[in-house]
Amino acid sequence: MASSDTRDDELTLRLSDISFGADGINLYRFAAVDGQALPDFEPGAHIDVQTCAEHRRQYSLLWPPATPSSYSVAVQVAQQGRGGSRALHYDSVVGQTYRLSMPRNHFRLEHGAKRYVLFAGGIGITPIVSMYRNLKQAGASVELYYWTANRSRTLFFDELCTDERVHLMHDTAPGQPSLRISDVIRDLPMDTQLYCCGPEPMLQEFDAICASRPQESVHRERFSAPESLPADAFQVRLVRSNRTLTVTAGETLLQACLDAGVDVSYSCEEGVCGACEVKVLAGEVDHRDAVLTPAQRKTHGCMMICCSRGVGSSLVLDI
Numbered sequence: 450m451a452s453s454d455t456r457d458d459e460l461t462l463r464l465s466d467i468s469f470g471a472d473g474i475n476l477y478r479f480a481a482v483d484g485q486a487l488p489d490f491e492p493g494a495h496i497d498v499q500t501c502a503e504h505r506r507q508y509s510l511l512w513p514p515a516t517p518s519s520y521s522v523a524v525q526v527a528q529q530g531r532g533g534s535r536a537l538h539y540d541s542v543v544g545q546t547y548r549l550s551m552p553r554n555h556f557r558l559e560h561g562a563k564r565y566v567l568f569a570g571g572i573g574i575t576p577i578v579s580m581y582r583n584l585k586q587a588g589a590s591v592e593l594y595y596w597t598a599n600r601s602r603t604l605f606f607d608e609l610c611t612d613e614r615v616h617l618m619h620d621t622a623p624g625q626p627s628l629r630i631s632d633v634i635r636d637l638p639m640d641t642q643l644y645c646c647g648p649e650p651m652l653q654e655f656d657a658i659c660a661s662r663p664q665e666s667v668h669r670e671r672f673s674a675p676e677s678l679p680a681d682a683f684q685v686r687l688v689r690s691n692r693t694l695t696v697t698a699g700e701t702l703l704q705a706c707l708d709a710g711v712d713v714s715y716s717c718e719e720g721v722c723g724a725c726e727v728k729v730l731a732g733e734v735d736h737r738d739a740v741l742t743p744a745q746r747k748t749h750g751c752m753m754i755c756c757s758r759g760v761g762s763s764l765v766l767d768i
C-alpha cells in the first residue's frame with residue numbers, strides 16, 4: 450500500500466510480525482515506520498485496516514500493546530467472506546506498509562465496578578481478553594467464560610488454560626456438560642458488569658437473558674448489524690452543508706450524502722464500526738446499527754448514517 454495517499458486521520462504502519470494464534474487465526478503486529486509511540490487506546494478499541502485495495506476491515510486491538518509503537522490484532526480467516534481476511538492471511542508479507550485508522554472505542558470498560566464477568570465466543574475473544582488482562586492487572590474481581598469449537602481453535606490457550614478465573618468451554622468436547630451463557634448469568638448479582646462478544650446466536654442469548662438487568666451493566670459488541678429491515682424514503686436537513694436531501698427507500702443516508710458531494714466519514718458501511726457517527730440536532734431516528742446500546746440511542750444524540758434512517762421529514766443533522 451502506498452503511503453503517499455494516507456489521510457490526516459489515518460496511520461501508515463509497517464507489518465512487522467505475523468505469528469500463529471490458533472487454527473485459522475493469525476496475529477499481526479503493525480509498527481510505526483519511524484518508531485514513534487502510537488496513539489494510546491483502551492481495551493475494547495478497534496482499528497480499520499485497509500487489507501487490500503478493495504477491503505477495509507475492523508479488528509479489535511489487543512491490549513496491552515507489545516510496544517508503545519505497535520498495534521496487534523488477531524485475524525480469523527473467513528473462507529466464505531468477502532476477502533479482507535484472506536488478503537491478510539495469504540498475501541501479506543512482513544515489511545509491507547498498510548493504512549490503518551486511528552483507534553476507535555465503542556465497547557468501553559466501565560471502571561470501578563465490584564465485579565465483572567466477561568463472555569467470549571470464537572474470535573470474539575479479542576476485545577474480551579484485552580479487558581480481562583486490564584481488569585486482572587488492576588486487581589478487579591473478574592471471571593472470563595470463553596467458548597470455542599475445540600482446543601486447537603482457542604486463541605491464547607496457553608495463557609488462559611491455567612488461570613482459575615477463566616472457564617474454557619469447547620462446543621465439541623465429548624462428555625463435557627455444555628454450560629450456556631444463560632446458566633452463568635441467571636444467578637449473578639444485578640450490579641455485576643457483563644461484557645460479551647461472539648457470534649450472533651450467542652449475543653441473542655445474552656440479550657435475552659440480560660433484558661431484565663440494568664442496561665448500564667450490560668455491554669456487547671457485534672460482528673455485524675442485525676439483518677436489514679424494510680425501509681421507507683425520508684428527508685434530512687444537513688445544517689452545516691445547508692442542504693436538504695431525500696433518501697430513497699433503496700439507498701442509505703450515507704450513499705445520499707456521498708452522491709450529493711457531502712464530505713462524511715465512514716468505514717465498514719455495515720453499522721458495526723462507528724466511523725460514520727454524526728450528531729443529531731432534531732428529529733426521529735430509526736436506529737439500525739450494532740454500535741449504540743438502547744440507552745445510548747436515547748441519550749447520545751447521534752446516529753450511524755451507513756444504516757440508520759430518519760422518519761418522515763423530521764431529521765436534522767449536524768453535517
Ligand code: FES
Pocket residue numbers: 714715716717718719720721722723724725726738740753754755756
Ligand atoms: S461505517 Fe461503520 S458504522 Fe457506519
